[in-house]
Amino acid sequence: MFSIGEFAGLGRMSVRMLRHYDAIGLLRPAHVDAASGYRFYTAAQLSRLNRIIALKDLGFTLQQVQVILDEKVDVTELRGMLRLRRAQLAEQLAADSTRLARVEARLRLIESEGHMNTEEVVLKHVPSIRIAELTAVAASYGPEDIGPTISPLYEQLIGRLEAAGVKMTGPPIAYYDPAPGDSAEAVTTHAAFPVAVEPGPDQDFAVVDLPAIETAATLIHRGSMDGADRPLQVVANWIDENGYRALGRGYAREVYLEVPPGDQANWVTEFQVPVVKA
Amino acid sequence: MFSIGEFAGLGRMSVRMLRHYDAIGLLRPAHVDAASGYRFYTAAQLSRLNRIIALKDLGFTLQQVQVILDEKVDVTELRGMLRLRRAQLAEQLAADSTRLARVEARLRLIESEGHMNTEEVVLKHVPSIRIAELTAVAASYGPEDIGPTISPLYEQLIGRLEAAGVKMTGPPIAYYDPAPGDSAEAVTTHAAFPVAVEPGPDQDFAVVDLPAIETAATLIHRGSMDGADRPLQVVANWIDENGYRALGRGYAREVYLEVPPGDQANWVTEFQVPVVKA
DNA sequence: TTGCTCCTCACGTCACGTGAGGTGGC
DNA sequence: TTGCTCCTCACGTCACGTGAGGTGGC
Numbered sequence: 001m002f003s004i005g006e007f008a009g010l011g012r013m014s015v016r017m018l019r020h021y022d023a024i025g026l027l028r029p030a031h032v033d034a035a036s037g038y039r040f041y042t043a044a045q046l047s048r049l050n051r052i053i054a055l056k057d058l059g060f061t062l063q064q065v066q067v068i069l070d071e072k073v074d075v076t077e078l079r080g081m082l083r084l085r086r087a088q089l090a091e092q093l094a095a096d097s098t099r100l101a102r103v104e105a106r107l108r109l110i111e112s113e114g115h116m117n118t119e120e121v122v123l124k125h126v127p128s129i130r131i132a133e134l135t136a137v138a139a140s141y142g143p144e145d146i147g148p149t150i151s152p153l154y155e156q157l158i159g160r161l162e163a164a165g166v167k168m169t170g171p172p173i174a175y176y177d178p179a180p181g182d183s184a185e186a187v188t189t190h191a192a193f194p195v196a197v198e199p200g201p202d203q204d205f206a207v208v209d210l211p212a213i214e215t216a217a218t219l220i221h222r223g224s225m226d227g228a229d230r231p232l233q234v235v236a237n238w239i240d241e242n243g244y245r246a247l248g249r250g251y252a253r254e255v256y257l258e259v260p261p262g263d264q265a266n267w268v269t270e271f272q273v274p275v276v277k278a
Numbered sequence: 279m280f281s282i283g284e285f286a287g288l289g290r291m292s293v294r295m296l297r298h299y300d301a302i303g304l305l306r307p308a309h310v311d312a313a314s315g316y317r318f319y320t321a322a323q324l325s326r327l328n329r330i331i332a333l334k335d336l337g338f339t340l341q342q343v344q345v346i347l348d349e350k351v352d353v354t355e356l357r358g359m360l361r362l363r364r365a366q367l368a369e370q371l372a373a374d375s376t377r378l379a380r381v382e383a384r385l386r387l388i389e390s391e392g393h394m395n396t397e398e399v400v401l402k403h404v405p406s407i408r409i410a411e412l413t414a415v416a417a418s419y420g421p422e423d424i425g426p427t428i429s430p431l432y433e434q435l436i437g438r439l440e441a442a443g444v445k446m447t448g449p450p451i452a453y454y455d456p457a458p459g460d461s462a463e464a465v466t467t468h469a470a471f472p473v474a475v476e477p478g479p480d481q482d483f484a485v486v487d488l489p490a491i492e493t494a495a496t497l498i499h500r501g502s503m504d505g506a507d508r509p510l511q512v513v514a515n516w517i518d519e520n521g522y523r524a525l526g527r528g529y530a531r532e533v534y535l536e537v538p539p540g541d542q543a544n545w546v547t548e549f550q551v552p553v554v555k556a
Numbered sequence: 557t558t559g560c561t562c563c564t565c566a567c568g569t570c571a572c573g574t575g576a577g578g579t580g581g582c
Numbered sequence: 583t584t585g586c587t588c589c590t591c592a593c594g595t596c597a598c599g600t601g602a603g604g605t606g607g608c
Contacts, residue, residue, distance in 0.1 A: 005587065010535070010548075012402050015588085020572060036580070037589055043535035043546035047398065047498040054398040058384065059377050062571070075388060082385050089378040093371060099337050100367040106336065107360050110353060120325065120332040124290050220325040257288065257321035268321035270288075283561065293562085298598060314606070315563055340597070 001031065007041040011049045026066050027052060059085055105241040119219055119231065121238040126213040126253070126272055131173060132161060132205045133192035140185040141176060141251065143228050150174060153191035160204050161193065170194035172259070173210070176251040187251070213253070216272040217244065220257075224264035228271075235273050247274040279309065285319040289327045304344050305330060337363055383519040399516040404491040404531070404550055409451060410439060410483045411470035418463040419454060419529065421506050428452060431469035438482050439471065448472035450537070451488070454529040465529070491531070494550040495522065498535075502542035506549075513551050525552040 008015045021027040022039065027048060029039035048069070055065040064081065067073060073081070134157045138149035154172060161168060172193055179186035192210070199207035217239055221231040232252060239246050250273060258268040286293045299305040300317065305326060307317035326347070333343040342359065345351060351359070412435045416427040432450060439446060450471055457464035470488070477485035495517055499509040510530060517524050528551060536546040 003587075014572080016572060016574085019589095024571095038580095039588085043498075044500055046535065046546070046548070047500065050400045050496070050498055051398040053400045057377065057400075058381050075392065079385065079388050082381055082388065086378065086381045086385065089374055089381060093374050093378065096367055096371050096374065099335065100364065100371065103336050103360055103364045103367060107357065107364065110357055110360065114353065120329040122328045122331045122335075218328070220321075220328055222322060222325065257324065268324070270324070281561075292598080294598060294600085297563095302597095316606095317562085 001040045001042060004029070004039045004041070007045075007049075010043075010046060011053070013049070013053075021052070021062075024062060024066070026062055026069075058082075059089065102242055105238075109241065119234050121217050121219050121235055123275075124213075124216050124218050124272070126216050128212040129170075129173075129194050129210050130196065130207065131192035131210050132157065132166060132195045132197070132203075132207050133190045134160075134205055135188055135190050137179045137181075138187050138189045139183070141187050143226050146174075146176075146187075146189060147225060149189050150191050153189070157191055157193065157205060161195070164203065164205075166195050166197050168193040169196050172256045174254040174256070175210070178249060213272060213274045215275055216253070217246075217275045218270055218272045221269045221271060223267060225267065225269065226264070228269075231271055235271060239273065239275055243278050244275040245278040247276060279318045279320060282307070282317045282319070285323070285327075288321075288324060289331070291327070291331075299330070299340075302340060302344070304340055304347075336360075337367065380520055383516075387519065399495050399497050399513055401553075402491075402494050402496050402550070404494050406490040407448070407451075407472050407488050408474065408485065409470040409488050410435065410444060410473045410475070410481075410485050411468050412438075412483055413466055413468050415457045415459075416465050416467045417461070419465050421504050424452075424454075424465075424467060425503060427467050428469050431467070435469055435471065435483060439473070442481065442483075444473050444475050446471040447474050450534040452532040452534070453488070456527060491550060491552045493553055494531070495524075495553045496548055496550045499547045499549060501545060503545065503547065504542070506547075509549055513549060517551065517553055521556050522553040523556040525554060 002010065004015050004018055008018055011018075018027065018039070018041075022029060027045065030042045030045060031040040032038070033040070051069060052065055055068060056062070060068070060081075068078065068081070134153045136149050136153055138145040170193070172191070174192065175190045177188040177190075178184075179188045195207065197207060217235050219231050219235050221228065235252070236246070236250065252271040252273045255270040255272065256267065257270055258266070260266045280288065282293050282296055286296055289296075296305065296317070296319075300307060305323065308320045308323060309318040310316070311318070329347060330343055333346060334340070338346070338359070346356065346359070412431045414427050414431055416423040448471070450469070452470065453468045455466040455468070456462075457466045473485065475485060495513050497509050497513050499506065513530070514524070514528065530549040530551045533548040533550065534545065535548055536544070538544045
């Protein structure tokens with residue numbers, strides 16, 4: 001018979017842990033003194049304690065340990081639990097090594113630039129959404145060509161939607177495709193609003209379902225779209241540094257979160273670039 | 279201005295999380311309606327939210343995120359935090375991959391043997407300890423040779439310790455070395471008790487400090503020492519399966535936790551085999 | 557009127573660590 | 583008498599999830 005302190009020493013546990021295991025019924029002392037409440041353990045109980053430690057080391061919760069030790073799970077169930085644990089551990093390893101890669105990318109950045117960057121790129125899932133849109137071809141993906149192309153599209157689109165009595169259910173969205181034809185630079189520019197109507201024959205705008213973006217590298221941009229180059233560059237660097245690859249030729253989807261009239265300086269835009277792990 | 283629900287959608291957060299961030303002062307809404315308590319956020323706040331998400335993704339706690347964002351930690355401090363995080367992540371990756379290896383060893387065992395084993399091998403650190411001991415050479419490490427060699431040693435040792443008025447401060451310990459001389463099989467057998475005295479010239483026993491075992495694979499054995507082969511085999515298998523290597527020629531240190539008089543069937547012994555990662 | 561969104565408590569999670577306040581035997 | 587070990591509460595940890603119970607505008 002060992003006192004709780006001695007037993008804790010033999011099992012390399014804290015006294016508190018042994019009391020805890022007593023409280024949850026995982027390891028009851030072999031004897032408890034009725035008068036003092038002192039707990040006493042036998043050497044033979046060390047093997048149960050070791051089983052507990054071994055299962056805990058595999059990453060099982062105390063509840064699971066208890067079930068495994070007491071309710072006699074059969075071999076099949078135990079195998080299932082082990083496989084689940086294996087899958088969880090593999091997943092966590094993957095997540096942590098991604099995290100580690102991100103931390104290292106940050107460190108490289110801080111070493112090379114000597115300061116911390118303020119913009120933050122974040123990965124998001126973007127769900128699919130129904131939109132009404134008008135399109136036109138711009139000479140290039142540069143803001144100097146996009147702006148003059150897309151502005152009139154939005155004016156027209158707003159007019160037509162109002163005429164048709166269609167409500168816009170969210171902020172304006174823009175996205176881009178390579179334009180068919182000679183120029184490798186030209187892009188098809190889509191000006192869109194989320195809507196909740198069905199496509200119909202009499203509409204003077206297209207109603208389509210924008211596909212979801214499984215994983216998008218996103219960045220919030222504050223200011224005029226003339227300064228869109230820099231945030232796009234930041235996203236591109238991030239994608240590179242963190243071991244991802246841009247999809248769809250790197251065109252960003254744009255969500256105009258805030259477009260107060262007048263000065264574009266107060267605009268707030270989210271860029272969304274579809275990516276996959278490289 | 280977005281309601282909390284809209285803002286949560288844009289930032290892919292739960293409403294609860296935004297309320298939590300408000301409560302801890304990490305992200306206060308731009309405006310709170312005095313009458314209703316409704317929270318309102320601006321699009322511009324999305325960039326702070328993204329910074330929060332990005333730092334959380336690196337594995338920082340919300341407290342750390344808050345310090346980084348608000349108290350303007352300088353570059354040196356931030357670099358220090360990132361390096362610490364990197365070290366922590368590396369450590370956790372190592373620990374988890376060890377865990378994963380153990381789970382896989384278990385699965386292999388269950389697949390090959392079709393049942394779960396009941397003995398549990400556990401890694402422990404064994405601290406150094408002062409002992410009084412007597413030694414003798416046994417013909418081999420087998421229990422049939424050890425038993426007759428070590429029993430008389432303990433009888434003598436107990437007598438001599440009592441005669442010298444030296445108290446035993448713990449359970450008996452036995453350990454083994456290869457014996458010098460012709461036989462490759464012969465082992466020096468040490469019968470020992472923990473004591474708290476200094477070595478002296480007039481002692482008819484040796485007082486030495488047993489070194490710590492950095493990492494020991496341990497197993498509790500219940501029953502006669504004649505059946506010691508099996509637990510030792512179990513430990514040896516575990517060491518193999520889990521990617522460790524036995525040190526000191528695989529001799530186990532033995533701690534006799536419970537040695538009731540009479541039948542050895544009720545003995546409880548701990549085997550401790552020093553190991554290192556292979 | 558029914559839904560929908562928002563609000564404020566406040567408990568629950570997991571495995572203990574850490575006092576606080578007190579007792580019994582050497 | 584002083585230390586030492588043991589005891590029982592009970593709060594704190596971390597980042598929210600999840601009701602409970604209630605309100606205001608379409």
